[in-house]
Amino acid sequence: MNKTSIPSLDSSDRQWYLVDAADQTLGRLATEVASILRGKNKPNFTPHLDTGDFVVVVNADKIRVTGKKAQQKLYRRHSGRPGGMKVETFSSLQHRLPERIVEKAIKGMLPHNALGRQLFRKLKVYKGSEHPHAAQKPQTLTLDPSVLAQ
16 A cells, blocks of 8 residues: 655755746736745645745836736725725735735635645745845746746
8 A cells, every 4th residue: 555655844945936026927926926835846745734935026016917907906905894995906006015916916826724824924025126035045936938928
């Protein structure tokens, strides 16, 4: 009988990746980053364990969307109070908090449970090209432009 091997979490080596979001399509970038956060690019991927890597996304203010999404896509949040719904378009949120757009897109592609919250903590998003994670020596990750440009 074959035994299924479960990787131990302390033996897993976590890599740091740097992704440049400049002129990338939002959804296609988010799927690739979510896959790396989950660890689906590794041979020891286990669906119920955190085997993924850390990802630093820079230039979040230069992300793009296709079609009329810049004017039509809406982001909603609620304060919890009656009448506390706030609605904002993509372009106004990109002007105000561009990191939140990338974070929400990636968070929606992670599991919606405690594992997803743990994976989301390994994502770092910055609006400019500067980031404070140089000490971790992140590897530059170039995403396949043929897949991302479609």
